[in-house]
Amino acid sequence: MTGAQSTRRHMMSTASKNAANQHNILERSFADVTTDAEKELLSTELNYSTRASEKPLEQAKSVEFKMEDRHKECLKSNRDYLLSEISLSAVLLAKLSESGVITDEHLQKLQNTERKDTTKAAVLEFLSEVLPKRGPEAFNLFLKALSESEQRHVAERLKQCLSDVCPEDAGTFERLRSELQSYYKRKLASICPMPWLQSIYLNLTDVFVERQLKLKTNYKGDERIVTMDDIFTPQQTREIPRRLLIEGNPGIGKSTICQTLAHEWGEQSCGRHCGTLCVHSFDLVLYFHAGDFIDEESVAHAVREHLLPSDYSITTSELQGVIKAKNVLIIVDAFDEANAGNRTLDRLIEGDILRHKTLLITSRFNFLENKLRHFESRFTVEGYDEEERLQHVERYAEHKRIDPKPFISMLEEESIRDLCSNPLNLTLLCLLREEDTQLMTTRTALYTSIHRIIKQKAAKRLKLIEAEVEESLLRPLYQFAFEAHRKNETVVREKDSKKVKNFQRICQVGYLTNEVIISRLQKEVRFQFTHKTFVEFLTAKHIAEMDREERMNWMQHLRYANCYIRIKGLAIDDYFKVEQNEAILGFLFGLLEEESAELTQMASLVIKETHFSSEHHHPISSDPLSLYSRCGASHQLLRLIAELNVVPQELADVICERRPPFINIHPSNSHERPFGIFTR
Numbered sequence: 310m311t312g313a314q315s316t317r318r319h320m321m322s323t324a325s326k327n328a329a330n331q332h333n334i335l336e337r338s339f340a341d342v343t344t345d346a347e348k349e350l351l352s353t354e355l356n357y358s359t360r361a362s363e364k365p366l367e368q369a370k371s372v373e374f375k376m377e378d379r380h381k382e383c384l385k386s387n388r389d390y391l392l393s394e395i396s397l398s399a400v401l402l403a404k405l406s407e408s409g410v411i412t413d414e415h416l417q418k419l420q421n422t423e424r425k426d427t428t429k430a431a432v433l434e435f436l437s438e439v440l441p442k443r444g445p446e447a448f449n450l451f452l453k454a455l456s457e458s459e460q461r462h463v464a465e466r467l468k469q470c471l472s473d474v475c476p477e478d479a480g481t482f483e484r485l486r487s488e489l490q491s492y493y494k495r496k497l498a499s500i501c502p503m504p505w506l507q508s509i510y511l512n513l514t515d516v517f518v519e520r521q522l523k524l525k526t527n528y529k530g531d532e533r534i535v536t537m538d539d540i541f542t543p544q545q546t547r548e549i550p551r552r553l554l555i556e557g558n559p560g561i562g563k564s565t566i567c568q569t570l571a572h573e574w575g576e577q578s579c580g581r582h583c584g585t586l587c588v589h590s591f592d593l594v595l596y597f598h599a600g601d602f603i604d605e606e607s608v609a610h611a612v613r614e615h616l617l618p619s620d621y622s623i624t625t626s627e628l629q630g631v632i633k634a635k636n637v638l639i640i641v642d643a644f645d646e647a648n649a650g651n652r653t654l655d656r657l658i659e660g661d662i663l664r665h666k667t668l669l670i671t672s673r674f675n676f677l678e679n680k681l682r683h684f685e686s687r688f689t690v691e692g693y694d695e696e697e698r699l700q701h702v703e704r705y706a707e708h709k710r711i712d713p714k715p716f717i718s719m720l721e722e723e724s725i726r727d728l729c730s731n732p733l734n735l736t737l738l739c740l741l742r743e744e745d746t747q748l749m750t751t752r753t754a755l756y757t758s759i760h761r762i763i764k765q766k767a768a769k770r771l772k773l774i775e776a777e778v779e780e781s782l783l784r785p786l787y788q789f790a791f792e793a794h795r796k797n798e799t800v801v802r803e804k805d806s807k808k809v810k811n812f813q814r815i816c817q818v819g820y821l822t823n824e825v826i827i828s829r830l831q832k833e834v835r836f837q838f839t840h841k842t843f844v845e846f847l848t849a850k851h852i853a854e855m856d857r858e859e860r861m862n863w864m865q866h867l868r869y870a871n872c873y874i875r876i877k878g879l880a881i882d883d884y885f886k887v888e889q890n891e892a893i894l895g896f897l898f899g900l901l902e903e904e905s906a907e908l909t910q911m912a913s914l915v916i917k918e919t920h921f922s923s924e925h926h927h928p929i930s931s932d933p934l935s936l937y938s939r940c941g942a943s944h945q946l947l948r949l950i951a952e953l954n955v956v957p958q959e960l961a962d963v964i965c966e967r968r969p970p971f972i973n974i975h976p977s978n979s980h981e982r983p984f985g986i987f988t989r
């Protein structure tokens with residue numbers, strides 16, 4: 310399947326969502342319109358739209374949005390001329406109603422005025438009462454209708470006037486737009502999940518999974534789910550929101566959303582894909598990384614520096630003129646990565662500059678804290694649901710032209726399930742699985758690979774070498790994970806975070822996200838690990854780096870038996886399943902695979918504590934608290950050594966020596982696992 314086919318198929322799959330959106334829009338429009346006749350018109354449209362029409366949407370849209378100021382200005386400054394030149398001919402009126410600029414009711418009113426008064430009066434009514442309220446596209450549709458009704462000279466005069474108001478309009482704007490469009494089309498066509506490995510890339514259109522966003526609907530934090538088509542839809546008022554924010558966890562897909570918007574705009578036309586006011590309604594899209602504004606005194610300077618080639622001839626003031634005159638969307642990705650001392654970006658957010666332009670910012674959570682009030686629409690990107698996970702791996706396999714089955718079965722694997730809801734992790738899992746299916750045989754190997762990628766990504770982003778990331782950022786992080794795990798939590802509290810000096814940079818690595826809990830009395834800042842399994846893996850990294858004595862001491866204090874305590878009539882309920890330790894122990898065994906003596910010592914402790922050598926594992930029935938151990942606990946050792954690719958001889962000898970009678974051990978023929986255990 311070609312990229313274009315796949316896009317189309319993708320569009321078709323979103324058609325039903327779009328139909329729902331259209332319905333919402335029409336419903337909102339219904340609430341907003343004023344006259345009975347308009348309500349009647351919209352109600353007909355609503356019925357029609359449920360039969361999957363797209364045309365009424367155009368009309369509803371024009372009821373909802375205002376005309377651009379420069380168009381209004383142009384109509385006003387030419388009013389005399391227009392009154393004397395325009396003929397409200399049948400053809401003109403037909404063209405205007407065909408394109409939805411006027412409704413049947415408008416038509417009747419205009420004709421009445423013309424009959425009762427004069428044509429000039431009707432034209433005046435049209436120019437002052439009707440046209441300016443018929444949406445951002447009405448002006449151009451009006452020019453088109455004029456040209457098609459033998460009044461081209463009037464259309465030309467209005468166009469000329471527009472370019473006089475903004476001399477840059479004519480040539481400069483067109484040139485700039487096509488330069489940016491072709492740049493985005495080329496530059497943003499692919500995704501590079503590992504930025505330091507440019508040879509690994511995926512075609513954006515092929516693999517992109519349409520995202521759902523949660524829109525905050527009020528200050529109390531109520532939310533509703535919207536699709537990407539709804540990003541620019543007015544929410545509380547009829548106005549297009551001017552300051553929009555998308556927040557989400559690391560790797561959740563914020564940058565990819567920005568990239569897709571700019572890339573789609575580069576494609577020039579949405580066809581019928583976009584259900585509502587979409588990215589194509591903007592004359593210009595300026596797509597930046599937050600860091601692009603550092604040391605730039607204005608947006609125009611940032612455009613010259615970061616979006617245009619150095620041999621492109623345009624002055625900053627020409628750029629400023631175009632930005633001022635046009636309907637511009639400014640996309641700024643990754644506020645969290647470059648927010649300190651970013652004065653121009655701050656002014657942009659606060660509306661101190663370019664207040665009437667649309668600004669879309671993305672950030673990890675809680676970096677915009679005291680700036681949140683500037684945003685009229687706030688969205689969060691959530692992790693993939695089941696359907697999106699499936700779509701992700703299917704699109705990946707289709708793009709690579711390989712069998713999707715191994716990827717689909719990967720989604721079922723218990724040990725990595727929690728990783729799969731994050732698009733970055735899922736992409737890495739797909740890449741790893743494709744590269745080497747052996748990697749999946751141990752969890753430690755898989756997490757080690759992902760950890761390595763995250764480390765490389767952090768090194769690139771923070772401009773450090775990997776050894777520095779390990780030493781100054783990851784080691785403290787392992788310690789934090791260890792502490793959090795000890796408290797059975799997945800968070801780092803603010804007071805603990807203050808114990809290390811570069812905590813913000815530790816957060817940048819991508820394992821922790823800011824979390825601010827605000828109660829009426831006080832604000833609490835904490836930092837949440839993105840996944841519980843990462844806490845376990847990082848904890849194991851910490852323990853693996855301890856000296857032997859400390860490690861054995863930690864191990865000695867673990868529980869090795871399942872435990873259920875129930876005392877009738879008393880509210881005491883202790884519940885412990887041995888698997889709760891097992892994740893960390895498993896990673897620890899995997900990480901110390903090469904350290905034969907360490908492994909043997911750890912295994913000996915597990916053998917002892919889980920009564921591995923004894924034949925029977927009775928519940929300790931004499932215990933008044935009804936404490937019992939199950940097979941789950943006594944077989945723990947076997948599950949731990951499954952994390953090893955190769956069982957060292959020294960460890961194999963200990964296990965053979967201390968095996969219980971019902972376990973048979975035999976040398977395996979397999980080169981990789983020269984050790985086999987069977988239980989009966």
Ligand SMILES: Nc1ncnc2c1ncn2[C@@H]1O[C@H](COP(=O)(O)OP(=O)(O)OP(=O)(O)O)[C@@H](O)[C@H]1O
Binds near residue numbers: 500517519560563819
């Ligand atoms: N909608 C999507 N469809 C397919 N793949 C996606 C999607 N979103 C994200 N990905 C994959 O996840 C990777 C990471 O996504 P992205 O860089 O957008 O995350 P992010 O939220 O900006 O993360 P960070 O906060 O770390 O910068 C992408 O490189 C891509 O491989």
